[in-house]
Amino acid sequence: MKAVLSLALITFKEGIRNRSLFGIALVALFLFGLNISVAGFFMRDIGKVTVDMNLSALTIAGLLLVFFVGINLMAKDIDRKTIHLVLSKPLSRAQYIWGKYLGIQFFVTVSLLLLAGCSSLTVLLLKSMYPAYFGGFSWLIFFVAVAFVLVKFWVLGAVVIFFSSLTTSSLITLIFSLGAYLAGVTIEEVVFYLKTEMAAQEQLISESLKNFIEAITWILPNFAAFDFSLEAAHGLALDSGRLLGVLSYGVLYSVILLLLASLIFSRREFN
Amino acid sequence: MNEIQLHNISKTYNPGLFKKKVEAVRDLSFDVRQGEVFGLIGPNGAGKSTTIRMLLGLIRPGGGTIHFRGQPLSATEMQRHTGYLPENPYLYDHLNLRELLHFCGRTSGLDSKFIVERGQMLMTKLNLTAVQKRPLRTFSKGMLQRAGICFALLHDPSVVILDEPMSGLDPIGRKMVFDLVMELKSEGKTIFFCSHILNDVERLCDRIGLIHQGRLLRLFERQDFIQHEGVKVFLQLESLSSDQQQGVQRLGGKIRPDGSGWLLAVPEQNYHGINNYLEQQQLVVSGCRSEWASLEELFMQIIEEAA
Structure with missing residues (x-):
């Protein structure tokens, strides 16, 4: 366990000292600033727009963190053969996978929590400027939505680790992970559409395509499940059963991916 | 006792679809004995x-067996006792040397106090104390190489595996590493290393394996190239006529061409006879050497024979 935590710690330090982080923080701060400056244009929807924009800004920042910094924290080890040095120590391949994952998650979580603090200040400021339009707003639901943005990036982190364990280049890992994210965000809508009457009237959608999509919904991560922005924007009550279900899904999916990654990684050769 | 034993190991790389397989190692067998410095040399x-x-267990052999201290290779167990320096150590850019060594110590199961003390001792020896808090990305190639050596030696391994340890080092850095290897040897550590710098191999190694196209061509002891059939005195002569060559050989001397002149091996018991003959023939002795053939000469000769 000490070895895993040591690796997680240096991975975290490598990530948090990366200069790209300043750029990502600036993008997020720009989006929060944009929110403050344009919120007044939305009249009655100021509260909803504020929550939506803040959660979107956090998601964009999280994606940039994972794709531009997080991927390199493992893929660069393999690219640059730093892994030869690391694996020359008494550290198993599985420990390496878990250590890297924890390090990346620690880095993403700390960075996003800092940005979530800025986001909360933005919401607080706008709430004090336009108190009449934040009637249904609930801090609890807002923070739950922020927490599930984090859970989404825990799963995405596991996806990145999984593809890093398979491929030899950070670019390929980026392409695969981005593909999995885009498919994971949209797959729920595709499935929903296929179940509608409109889709039933569509002649071009074959049964085999429907079966294929049904099958890949079980394989791809359903990132839309972690999206609670609608509830946070409208102050809708959250069902604890659903929260627990989504959290369990995220944890289980990540653990399965990491176990698979450990298995693949332990059989991999490093030339 | 053998620390490492390789028996008929082979490895073939598959570079991908429609590409020819590359046989990197073929039926390679040798052993590394406890407390010796074993050098593996060969062309690129x-x-x-x-x-x-x-x-190190980073790749699996296609065939053959590897034993560490008589037991089949189990990577994590071996790694507790070995330190490894790769050819070009790529370290973490945003960490400093202290953090890197702390990570190394923790993964090796050491306590913080030992890590700090041992780390400071190694950094002092390798002249890295002043830069221990600087990010590793600001290190020069030679400094990275020395930092890699600290990383390899922190847990005080009994077997040290060094891949081109002198690569990228200036003369001062080379001397530091040379002294360190000699010190490790005097402490009874087993050292296995690869190098292109044959002068270093010649000075450091007890035994040398010459590998070419994945096959071990020759395994020789240090004496094999320093001495020639027990002879330890070698004279460089400017010229020798065929009569003089026969005369020297009749007196028990051995000769071979050496550059534009000749090298004469003088057995101890025949020294006076040969010396008198050289004086009598008024042959000019232009110098003397401490070895019959340099490792570089042997290396070239064996590689040419193999080709």
Whole structure:
């Protein structure tokens, strides 16, 4: 366990000292600033727009963190053969996978929590400027939505680790992970559409395509499940059963991916 | 006792679809004895790094067996006792040397106090104390090489595997590493290393394996190239006529061409006879050497024979 935590710690330090982080923080701060400056244009929807924009800004920042910094924290080890040095120590391949994952998650979580603090200040400021339009707003639901943005990036982190364990280049890992994210965000809508009457009237959608999509919904991560922005924007009550279900899904999916990654990684050769 | 034993190991790389397979190592067998410095030399692409990677468990041999202290290789167990320096150590850019060594110590199961003390001792020896808090990305190639050596030696391993340890080092850095290897040897550590710098191999190694196209061509002891049939005195002569060559050989001397002149091996018991003959023939002795053939000469000769 000490070895895993040591690796997680240096991975975290490598990530948090990366200069790209300043750029990502600036993008997020720009989006929060944009929110403050344009919120007044939305009249009655100021509260909803504020929550939506803040959660979107956090998601964009999280994606940039994972794709531009997080991927390199493992893929660069393999690219640059730093892994030869690391694996020359008494550290198993599985420990390496878990250590890297924890390090990346620690880095993403700390960075996003800092940005979530800025986001909360933005919401607080706008709430004090336009108190009449934040009637249904609930801090609890807002923070739950922020927490599930984090859970989404825990799963995405596991996806990145999984593809890093398979491929030899950070670019390929980026392409695969981005593909999995885009498919994971949209797959729920595709499935929903296929179940509608409109889709039933569509002649071009074959049964085999429907079966294929049904099958890949079980394989791809359903990132839309972690999206609670609608509830946070409208102050809708959250069902604890659903929260627990989504959290369990995220944890289980990540653990399965990491176990698979450990298995693949332990059989991999490093030339 | 043998620390490491490789028996008939082979490795073939598959570079991908429609590409020819590359046989990197073929039926390679040798052993590294406890407390010795074993050097593996060979031209580029000979299979030296592949051999080291198989030893470390980074790649699996296609055939054959590797034993560590008589037991089949189990990577994590071996790694507790070995330190490894790769050819070009790529370290973490945003960490400093202290953090890197702390990570190394923790993964090796050391306590913080020992890590700090041992780290400081190694950094002092390798002249890195002043830069220990600087990010590793600001290190020069030679400094990275020395930092890699600290990383390899922190847990005080009994077996040290060094892949081109002198690569990228200036003369001062080379001297530091040379002294360190000699010190490790005097402490009874087993050292296995690959190098292109034959002068270093010649000075450091007790035994040398010459590998070419994945096969071990020759395994020789230090005496094999320093001495010639027990002879330790070698004179360089400017010229020798065929009569003089026969005369020297009649008196028990051995000769071979050496550059534009000749090298004469003088057996101890025949020294006076040969010396008198050289004086009588008024032959000019232009110098003397401490070895019959340099490692470089042997290396070239064996590689040419193999080709």
